[in-house]
Amino acid sequence: MVVSxxxxxDRARADEGxxxxxxxxxxxxxxxxxxxxxxxLRDLSQAAAEDHLQRLTDDGVxxxxxxxxxxxxxxxxxxxxxxxxxxxxxxxxxxxxxxDEPAQFTxxxxxxxxxxxxxxxxxxxxxxxxxxxxxxxxxDSFEELLATVRDVVPERSEHLEDWxxxxxxxxxxxxxxxxxxxxxxxxxxxxxxxxNVARQELDGDQLRAPISETESWVAEDSVxxxxxxxxxxxYPVRDERDLETGEDLPLDLHLDLRxxxxxxxxxxxxxxxxxxxxxxxxxxxxxxxxxxxAIEGETLILVPGRxxxxxxxxxxxxxxxxxxxxxxxxxxxxxxxRPVTIATYRTAGMDRHRQLFDSREWGLIVYDEVHHIPADxxxxxxxxxxxxxxxxxxxxxxxxxxxxxxxxxxxxPIGTDWDALFDAGFVAExxxxxxxxxxxxxxxxxxxxxxxxxxxxxxxASNPAKREEIRHLLSRHPEEKAxxxxxxxxxxxxxxxxxxxxxxxxxxxxxxxxxLFERFRTGDLTTLVVSRVGDEGIDLPDAELAVVASGLGGxxxxxAQRAGRTMRPTGRARMYVLATRxxxxxxxxxxxMRHLSEKGVKVTDRDAETVDDEG
Numbered sequence: 001m002v003v004s005x006x007x008x009x010d011r012a013r014a015d016e017g018x019x020x021x022x023x024x025x026x027x028x029x030x031x032x033x034x035x036x037x038x039x040x041l042r043d044l045s046q047a048a049a050e051d052h053l054q055r056l057t058d059d060g061v062x063x064x065x066x067x068x069x070x071x072x073x074x075x076x077x078x079x080x081x082x083x084x085x086x087x088x089x090x091x092x093x094x095x096x097x098x099x100d101e102p103a104q105f106t107x108x109x110x111x112x113x114x115x116x117x118x119x120x121x122x123x124x125x126x127x128x129x130x131x132x133x134x135x136x137x138x139x140d141s142f143e144e145l146l147a148t149v150r151d152v153v154p155e156r157s158e159h160l161e162d163w164x165x166x167x168x169x170x171x172x173x174x175x176x177x178x179x180x181x182x183x184x185x186x187x188x189x190x191x192x193x194x195x196n197v198a199r200q201e202l203d204g205d206q207l208r209a210p211i212s213e214t215e216s217w218v219a220e221d222s223v224x225x226x227x228x229x230x231x232x233x234x235y236p237v238r239d240e241r242d243l244e245t246g247e248d249l250p251l252d253l254h255l256d257l258r259x260x261x262x263x264x265x266x267x268x269x270x271x272x273x274x275x276x277x278x279x280x281x282x283x284x285x286x287x288x289x290x291x292x293x294a295i296e297g298e299t300l301i302l303v304p305g306r307x308x309x310x311x312x313x314x315x316x317x318x319x320x321x322x323x324x325x326x327x328x329x330x331x332x333x334x335x336x337x338r339p340v341t342i343a344t345y346r347t348a349g350m351d352r353h354r355q356l357f358d359s360r361e362w363g364l365i366v367y368d369e370v371h372h373i374p375a376d377x378x379x380x381x382x383x384x385x386x387x388x389x390x391x392x393x394x395x396x397x398x399x400x401x402x403x404x405x406x407x408x409x410x411x412x413p414i415g416t417d418w419d420a421l422f423d424a425g426f427v428a429e430x431x432x433x434x435x436x437x438x439x440x441x442x443x444x445x446x447x448x449x450x451x452x453x454x455x456x457x458x459x460x461a462s463n464p465a466k467r468e469e470i471r472h473l474l475s476r477h478p479e480e481k482a483x484x485x486x487x488x489x490x491x492x493x494x495x496x497x498x499x500x501x502x503x504x505x506x507x508x509x510x511x512x513x514x515x516l517f518e519r520f521r522t523g524d525l526t527t528l529v530v531s532r533v534g535d536e537g538i539d540l541p542d543a544e545l546a547v548v549a550s551g552l553g554g555x556x557x558x559x560a561q562r563a564g565r566t567m568r569p570t571g572r573a574r575m576y577v578l579a580t581r582x583x584x585x586x587x588x589x590x591x592x593m594r595h596l597s598e599k600g601v602k603v604t605d606r607d608a609e610t611v612d613d614e615g
Contacts, residue, residue, distance in 0.1 A: 273389040
């Protein structure tokens with residue numbers, strides 16, 4: 001057989017392409033890659049990267065998988081047999097799945113319709129399919145949802161599929177709309193639903209009078225309550241009211257949106273309401289400004305605290321054509337109502353201020369850190385009238401089992417799975433490690449054993465041995481900007497004194513906090529110790545290292561927020577969680593980090609390095 005020069009050249013090009021592909025995987029330290037990330041690594045356009053990967057697919061070098069609504073991923077053909085051995089066990093009666101060491105694209109698919117319940121050290125993941133997972137699944141039809149389910153689940157279950165179809169139908173049975181005479185109407189898909197569901201669950205304070213067999217007049221101040229009660233009864237309500245659009249507010253955006261941010265904006269404009277859910281650093285604020293520019297209506301932005309109000313104002317003035325006299329703040333320090341007004345939740349919910357916000361016709365209301373909405377004082381702000389409602393949060397999770405109210409009061413979730421953004425290189429995936437710290441000495445341990453309740457938790461959280469571990473961790477990363485999170489003020493002061501760095505807490509004056517945060521942003525300060533005040537509402541975009549010294553009894557949301565301080569568009573970042581060995585902190589740490597595991601973040605654990613366990 002004669003081998004031509006042309007054949008030799010083709011083979012050389014194929015070998016070169018294979019080498020480039022494997023080099024990309026080695027650089028990423030991951031077994032798969034998206035076209036976007038591959039193009040970034042090889043300095044290729046998106047189209048050129050896709051062409052290159054497709055040629056490798058045609059040559060049998062790589063395999064491709066389309067992860068439904070997420071990007072296509074490529075991985076070596078030699079590894080396909082490993083993914084084929086990925087075991088998925090279905091328990092249809094309990095609507096649970098156990099997956100043995102799922103690949104990233106499998107986790108991405110599962111996150112579209114299931115909720116992560118638990119993980120084990122051996123790599124098993126347990127998922128549960130809840131009714132709200134089906135209601136909120138990001139698909140235009142049940143057939144599309146079912147196709148993803150069948151991609152993941154190896155065996156068909158008529159029982160499960162029928163139940164999921166029933167839940168899908170339930171999400172489309174009730175609609176709120178505006179009558180020609182201006183009042184709100186609840187419309188049911190059938191007379192049976194109106195009579196046996198709506199009029200049974202709702203009373204005369206919520207439904208004023210029947211209009212027809214399928215329609216009822218809704219009391220003006222009970223819209224949110226109607227949505228909540230029907231949601232709890234198993235029937236989420238579509239809100240298609242003709243609400244106020246507000247005065248026109250022309251503006252342009254000075255930033256270019258990423259492709260997925262454009263998709264977020266488009267999805268929001270289709271529904272007029274929703275919650276953007278994405279990891280910190282994915283640009284939810286930028287997408288929100290894109291929505292504001294698309295709507296061009298007067299806007300109310302609600303935030304947890306004054307720090308975040310000031311940051312919103314700075315971002316709007318820096319990245320849009322809005323002028324300083326068009327953007328106002330309304331809170332304890334300043335009270336300005338402008339075409340774009342930024343207010344705190346607490347102020348907007350107070351009766352003496354609420355009339356002011358109610359009297360204005362808003363084209364858009366933005367709820368930043370939207371997990372604040374279900375709190376009783378803040379829920380009043382959800383009744384403010386507007387045509388468009390936008391929530392923002394990386395972690396719309398609450399510990400009081402009321403997280404579903406977020407989607408009831410604001411709108412359905414909109415967002416890309418975290419894995420997709422990690423794989424595409426838009427957001428740096430943090431490395432999260434739990435470290436188990438032994439007691440500093442027997443005296444401290446004995447004090448813990450004899451204590452009870454809150455005192456016991458505080459002793460475990462404030463274990464002096466953690467201070468030595470913190471010094472060690474910071475010494476390992478001397479060039480990285482670091483945040484140390486604490487729960488207790490005394491512990492924070494001690495750690496700050498050890499490190500000779502500032503301690504930011506609720507007792508510190510507002511202007512002093514702002515000055516320290518600014519020094520941290522610019523790099524003048526490289527380490528801060530932060531109490532609960534730093535868990536949200538404060539933008540610390542350049543943190544590369546986070547150490548959680550205490551606060552493990554806090555919420556899953558706090559765990560994600562603290563990791564989020566290191567989750568930004570460039571570089572790798574680390575988060576260390578310190579838990580005292582032999583206390584409930586161990587379980588708290590694993591439980592609180594589970595929310596990150598669900599989002600595709602890899603969480604590992606090990607013993608502390610600096611203290612010998614002499615007990």
